[in-house]
Amino acid sequence: MRRHLFPLATLVLANVALTGLMPQTALAQPAPPPERIQNLTVYGDDPCPQGEGDEIVVCARRPESERYRIPKKLREKPEPIGGPGWGSQVANMEQVQRQILPNSCSVNGSYGFTGCTAQMLSQWFAERRMQASKGEP
Numbered sequence: 001m002r003r004h005l006f007p008l009a010t011l012v013l014a015n016v017a018l019t020g021l022m023p024q025t026a027l028a029q030p031a032p033p034p035e036r037i038q039n040l041t042v043y044g045d046d047p048c049p050q051g052e053g054d055e056i057v058v059c060a061r062r063p064e065s066e067r068y069r070i071p072k073k074l075r076e077k078p079e080p081i082g083g084p085g086w087g088s089q090v091a092n093m094e095q096v097q098r099q100i101l102p103n104s105c106s107v108n109g110s111y112g113f114t115g116c117t118a119q120m121l122s123q124w125f126a127e128r129r130m131q132a133s134k135g136e137p
Contacts (some may be wrong), residue, residue, distance in 0.1 A: 013046040 024086040035054045042048055044064030099106045103115035 001020070037056045037060050038049075038051070039060075040048070041060045041062055043062050043066065048059035048061075051056055098104055102115060105115035105119045
């Protein structure tokens with residue numbers, strides 16, 4: 001047990017001896033921090049206020065046109081957490097699959113050609129409604 005205490009005691013005595021030899025004025029003391037720091041945003045030609053005493057004033061200058069604007073962080077809408085809802089995901093999947101289903105007027109998938117006639121007829125009826133609304137015969 002004494003064998004372990006000897007190196008420790010030697011280090012403690014060396015530390016005490018070294019600190020006793022150094023004058024106290026040689027140790028650098030950090031300057032105390034300023035009493036108050038202000039961060040301000042000024043607009044247009046407004047002057048930046050001067051600090052009083054130990055006070056530090058930091059000014060950021062913005063154009064006059066942004067004086068009454070809502071800050072950019074608050075203007076942006078946050079994205080929904082968890083991604084899009086299930087309803088929109090199902091609608092997207094149905095829209096993608098619509099190209100290969102029957103009556104789709106597509107060369108891909110089974111019976112894709114059957115929708116071409118229905119698509120032409122619906123376009124023809126839409127054109128007829130437009131002519132009727134304009135008053136053309």
